[in-house]
Amino acid sequence: MVMSRRKTKVNALLSVLISLGILIFINVLNQSFFKRFDLTSDQRHSLRDASVEIVEELEDPVFVRVYLEGEFPADFKRLRNAVKQILDELRAYAGENIQYEFINPSASNDPVKKKEMYTKLSESGLTYTNLTIRTKDGVEEKILFPGALITYRNKEIPLQLLKSTNRVPSPEMMQNSINNLEYNLLSAIHQVTQTRKKKIAWIGGHGEITGLDAYDMVEHLAERYTIFDVNINEKLNALIGYDLIIIAGPKEAISEKDKFIIDQFIMKGGAAMFLVDGLQADMDSLQSQNNMMALASNHNLWDMLFNYGVRLKRDVLMDAACAMIPINVGKFGDQANLKMFPWYFHPTLITTKNHPISANVNPVFTQFLSSLDTVGNDKDIKKTILLETSPLTLRRMAPARINLNTVSIDPGFEKNSIGKTPVAVLLEGKFKSLYANRLTPNIEQDTLIAFQEKALLDTRIMVVGDGEITKNYSNRQTGTVYPLGYDKFLRKIVYGNKDFLANAVDYLLNDERLIKIRAKEIEVRKLNDRKILAKESEIQLANLALPIIIVGVFVFIILIIKRRKFS
Structure with a gap:
């Protein structure tokens, strides 16, 4: 009897020890072979591989202070929870190198301290959102700071988590902010940990899109890169130290000396973005005169682009997939009677997923677009079409007469369409100089010039047949600048120009990991309202x-x- 009890105790003790050993073994195995499983179809709870790479490379802790704590509406709680979820995911890979805390900026009951906190956050670069909330006692004004301050070593940058253009955030805007959280957070971490910002030269001096017209794109790029307005003025050292040049919509001829400096910048490893028109046309002239004659552009870049592998055509494209414009069709009482019509000279390009630059980007708005052809058989140059028109496209060669009355006639898309036409091309490889075998021996051998006949390093060039693709709408009388992609007639952001160009800049500067993170798309599964109404009782x-x-x-x-057991 005693032996039986002892045996029972020994067996129980062995069972406990074996169970404990199994738990320890599983824990050690878990530490050695870390793996997370995401069973959702769009992998919404998983980080991109590029995100994991960025946080695993951290050498010191990154501190994220999120000012989304306290009592606020449900949409902001969703944003707060989404931020915490991503930060937890990042910590799973980065360990102690990702530290975060959620702070309530309105926690103090002292109005003076609360105001000091608001002032401090505003001076740090965060923007507040002023919401009107209905309570049992009436209406309450609430100030929220939907943002974060990210600190690495001695450097701190602000991150606006809610990307809003209206005073009152809409559900769509909130969902877009949640969808872009991973990209925005990783972009900020990448930015704050970089020891050197890459430099971009925004070229001017030839009638390019600059100043107020390019304000939104320049400000967006300035968040991650150092960007300068640069006039070459035939100075050999004008582009030294830059990583990328952007030439947007030149209307005046670029001199051969300036072209030579641009060419040698590319030969020595610099990247370039050419946003150029084949024909010169603008809506201001057309609306004031009702018709105009579009002539070939005078930028003098034809031979340079052809030499690199792209033929810019002297044409303007009409596309059945286009934006709408208001036209006065008469009088309505004593007011103008404006109606919206499709304007075929403003194609809206549907992007494809064939390249990270154009993947998951909203339609791109263009004005008086020109077509491109890839030329040459240089095996060192890889050519990729990034944007093209719809299958219903017409071409008008220079000189092309453009008339507002086009909206009232049938252009004949079905009969005369030229099909899908390339309008944006990416070139990658080692380029040959436009001036090879064209210079005197004195210039070729001049050590100050250091002429390079062929690029020693691989570089990248993007060409788009629209100089105004980067032009934002602005009110010059008030100085108000609207976001790039904003439709002034619909009064909201519709187009993906900013994302397309930002992706292109990241790619040209070899920041491909950020593009891959941006390309993540979370599908919003909406309920079918008709079925809900029809089967509400069921x-x-x-x-x-x-x-x-x-x-x-x-x-x-x-x-x-x-x-059955106890019967």
């Missing part, structure tokens, strides 16, 4: 009755099992 009954029935079935099964 749905309500199912929600009420099914849980009770399921619980009842389980209770019945348990009762039967007990009865």
